[in-house]
Amino acid sequence: MHEISIALSLLEGLSEEAERRRIGRVSAVRVRIGVMSAVVKDSLLFAWDLAAAGTIAEGSELKIEEVPLALWCSKCDCERAPTFPTSFQCSVCGTFATEIRHGRELDIVAMEVPDDIPAG
Numbered sequence: 001m002h003e004i005s006i007a008l009s010l011l012e013g014l015s016e017e018a019e020r021r022r023i024g025r026v027s028a029v030r031v032r033i034g035v036m037s038a039v040v041k042d043s044l045l046f047a048w049d050l051a052a053a054g055t056i057a058e059g060s061e062l063k064i065e066e067v068p069l070a071l072w073c074s075k076c077d078c079e080r081a082p083t084f085p086t087s088f089q090c091s092v093c094g095t096f097a098t099e100i101r102h103g104r105e106l107d108i109v110a111m112e113v114p115d116d117i118p119a120g
């Protein structure tokens with residue numbers, strides 16, 4: 001299960017950001033995870049609870065937003081969805097894409113702080 005190392009690295013980024021903004025406690029964290037990042041959502045939620053224990057994010061809710069794969073099709077000259085969720089083939093013309101535009105994200109997009117503590 002590599003989700004524990006992902007949870008730890010997300011927490012690392014979160015702690016740095018929280019420190020910078022002088023946030024002492026986080027109640028929820030919103031992350032964006034691409035379909036190609038091979039993250040099992042349930043495993044990550046489980047890992048998050050374990051990894052967050054004893055940190056500013058202890059007991060926080062991890063809100064996962066899944067990002068579908070988007071390819072750059074050189075033939076259509078625009079961004080296209082694949083023929084099926086993990087394919088690299090343009091759903092419109094069938095050309096194999098050489099570039100992934102979305103779907104490999106593994107980012108923190110927002111953190112929520114408890115209502116009684118104002119955000120820095």
Ligand SMILES: [Zn+2]
Binds near residue numbers: 095
């Ligand atoms: Zn195309």
